[in-house]
Amino acid sequence: MTEPVTFAPARAEDVPAIVALLADDQLGAAREDATDPTPYLTAFEAIDADPGELLMVGRRDGRVVATFQLSFIPGLSRGGAIRAQIEAVRVHADERGNGVGADLMAWAEAEARRRGCALLQLTSDATREDAHRFYERLGYVPSHVGFKKRLT
C-alpha cells in the first residue's frame, strides 16, 4: 500500500471493474450478469450525460478498488434543499479494513457540501448489519424504512 486511494469520476473503461465489484457481493451476485457488458455501458452513458449523477471509482496503484454513485436531487422539502444520495457503495474484498470505506464516505460528504446539499442519504439492505454500524459511526441516523417494489 504505497499509494493512497484516489477518487475520480468513472470512465467507460472502468465499467467492467465496477461491475465486477457490484457482482462480488452476497446480494449483488444474483443481480448482475457481467458476461454481457452492453446494458452496463448503455447505463454508463446515461449516468455520464446527467449532471445530477456522479459515478465514482477509487483507485490504488491504478487498480479500481472501490466505487459509489452520488445523485444530487433538488426538491421543495426542507426549505428547497438539495439532497445528495449515495448508492452502490462497494469496496474490493482485498481492501476491506484499510479505511477505504471511510475515505470514500468522507469524499462523498465533502462533495455534497461543496454542491450545497443539506442532507446526505442512503439506504442499506436490512441484512447488512456491519454496514449499518459503519454508517452510524460516521453520523448517519437510521431514521427511515426503505421500501422497494420491483417492476420487472
Next chain:
Amino acid sequence: MTEPVTFAPARAEDVPAIVALLADDQLGAAREDATDPTPYLTAFEAIDADPGELLMVGRRDGRVVATFQLSFIPGLSRGGAIRAQIEAVRVHADERGNGVGADLMAWAEAEARRRGCALLQLTSDATREDAHRFYERLGYVPSHVGFKKRLT
C-alpha cells in the same frame, strides 16, 4: 367529490400550495417556513429544468390536494437498471381516506414503467406506521434501512 383527482406536472404557481401540504404534517411543520417563498421557487426552477425529476400535483375541482416527486436515477446496479424514487408524498388532510394516495402511487408506478424503470423505491420516516402499512399493501417491501445525515 364530483370530479376525480387528476395528476399533472407542477407549475410555478402551484408552489405555495405544495409548500402548504409539506408544512401541514407532523414532521414537516418544523422543517418548512412558508412565509418566504423565494427558496422554494428557486428549488422549483431546478426541479423543472431537470429531465430526471418530475414534481407532480393532484388536483380536484382546481384545488391542489396532493403532491409527490419522482426522480429517475440511472445506475449500473441490477444490470444497468433505471430506478424511480418517490419523495415528498403528501395528501391534503381533507382528502385522506378518499383513495387519493392509492391513485397517486398507481400514477407514479405507471410512469416509472413507461420510463422503463426496473424498481420503484422510497423511504418513509420510521414513525409513520400508517404509511408503512399503506406501502406494504401496495406491494412495497421494507427491505432496507434508510440512513440520513444532516449537513447544515
